[in-house]
Amino acid sequence: MHQRSGILAMGDKSLLMPETDEYLARLGEQCGGFALQCSDVAGFVTQVNQRIEDDHGRLETLRHNVAHLLLLQSEANDAAAEIRHVAYRATGLITDSHGVVVDALGEIGGLIDDVVRMGDELEGFTQAIEHVAAVSGQLDAIARQTGMLAINASIEAARAGTAVSGFAAVASEVKRLAGSAREATASVRGGIERLAGSARRVVGDMRSGAERGRAARSRTGEITGALERIAALVVQFDQRSAAIEHAGMHVTRHVDTLDAGLGSFIQRGTENAAELARTRGRLDELELASNRMLDQVAHSGIATPDRRFIDMAREGADHVGAAIRRALDEGGLKEADLFDTAYRAVADSDPPQFLTGFVPFADRVIRPLLDVATARDAAIVGCCLVDRNGHLPTHIAARSHVQRPGDRRWNLENARNRQIFMDRQTRDALDRDGDWFLYTYRQDLGDGRYRPLRSVFVPLHFAGRRWGCYELGYLI
Structure with a gap:
């Protein structure tokens, strides 16, 4: 089926029957839904594993205290x-x-x-x-x-x-x-x-x-x-x-x-954590496989609900890429600043924020373009740039407020610029070669809060080098 669809996608798409298109579209949505379920279960497993690790640490402390008590x-x-x-x-x-x-x-x-x-x-x-x-x-x-x-x-x-x-x-x-x-x-x-x-x-x-x-x-x-x-x-x-x-x-x-x-309990906890880690790995593999199938169906050219977001993401990436190349050509941006990875921590920021030589240009020139792209559809939650290490030099204006001291929860949602985010989907998109990539996943909002999201990643290249990706995220 995959080989047949790929051949038809590269050839005459008119040979596909409407029923086949509908079937493939539903299959793509099911793959996306399955990927989201895998992500949700993986997130739950991660939370359970984290709790086990936290409990393991507390149990180790308790056992140390018991030994001291003894x-x-x-x-x-x-x-x-x-x-x-x-x-x-x-x-x-x-x-x-x-x-x-x-x-x-x-x-x-x-x-x-x-x-x-x-x-x-x-x-x-x-x-x-x-x-x-x-x-x-x-x-x-x-x-x-x-x-x-x-x-x-x-x-x-x-x-x-x-x-x-x-x-x-x-x-x-x-x-x-x-x-x-x-x-x-x-x-x-x-x-x-x-x-x-x-x-x-x-x-x-x-x-x-x-x-x-x-x-x-x-x-x-x-x-x-x-x-x-x-x-x-x-x-x-x-x-x-x-x-x-x-x-x-x-x-x-x-x-x-x-x-x-306590020793026996800790041993069982360690074994359970290891088993959960293996389960999480298998879920990650299933999630990745489901997202690859979703991406393949989206690349087949079949009209799916994701098509318009894919087109908007590619168009937005073109606008951002053109602005950066023009600045490089005209001297408004130095290549060294664009590829600067000497992340300098912002004092007293929570979560931590980091500055690079590209941040001032991104805030001044790229952020308005991201705001325009985000406003094109109510389902779009935001557009941003992600360098190869997960750093967001800028974000839309609604997510680029000045942090409030001591209010980490508010900062996680409203001051996401200049932070470093790295999840499995972002890492996979940064490591893969292609024109664009489609993923379904749970967006981490911090403090154990998540929401289902679908993102289109478009690779960005400048001066013959891979810089990172343009990301457009939208609600399913």
Whole structure:
């Protein structure tokens, strides 16, 4: 059928029957519809594949986090085991220390009792000293009275004369002994007073220490209770540490299971993505084959709904080509600027836009021609130029607005000039040799938005070199 149609197309087309023309026209439309369906399914597969790849990346991140969690959990388990070991040792130390402290507190209590007893004894000693001091005072009084009697005896002896000379000698000796007794009594009394003062001070200190000792002893019970409570807390801490360690072991097992499941899921996701990629490749082949059939039917010369758009595309390409050649001849455009591929990014553009030496001329001279060609039919969505790398130096005025900062969605639709677009159809048209090419496909509007479109690509050549294509897109 294809060979027969091609022969008739190059020969006498009048030999084709009207029914055959209609059949071929319908076949061409069916091929275009099939190509669009393939493109639609391929687009869906691409979205699914992209989601799988995104999920794969997130799963890899999650698995990395799980591995990090597993490491942290292992460290936590080790820390819990170490804490439990420390708690166990602390329990033993507190148990051992409790007995030592109790014994020490008992000894301290005995020492306090000794201090209290010594204070009581010192109080008795002080009382004895005070009694001695009182006796010393009495002796001193006796000595004074004896001295007075000796004086009186001496006076009486002097009156009696020599007859009582012996009595006078005795009185004199008694007087001397009374003086010595008074001196000794005064010395003893001074020592006793000093000893009594020291004793009173020691007793005061002992009383103060005894009071503090009694207060301290009353708190030994509190210390013992505090030690018992600390021991209970350490035991409870040991029990909680054991529970944490046990729970950590369970968590580790669950994390291991989760990690294994994630690994298996990632592996299946990778396999599914690879299978979808192969399916996408087969769909691309089917889409390309359908578009080739659509293009062949369109080239057969049969009157189809695409014919007028093909003619308008070729006419528009002729006008653009003529304008560029005239500028090259007259010096209004340099060949180096026309073929400039040193794309210079426009600062802060989103999506990215790029400038070349051809852009100013294209905006000034080519854009008006594109606007005129687009206005010829309401079904035409736009005409543009595409260089061999997919760069659009200019576009129609409705698609060449200045970008709005931060409004990517609006920019994708209204500032399509100076961007780089490269889909399968554009790449195929740029790589093929021919007078023109017809494709049905889904136009990417960005952010996952598409619309069915049919485009005619007309190759452009200048100075013996392939520059790119003139494209006319229209709604089906």
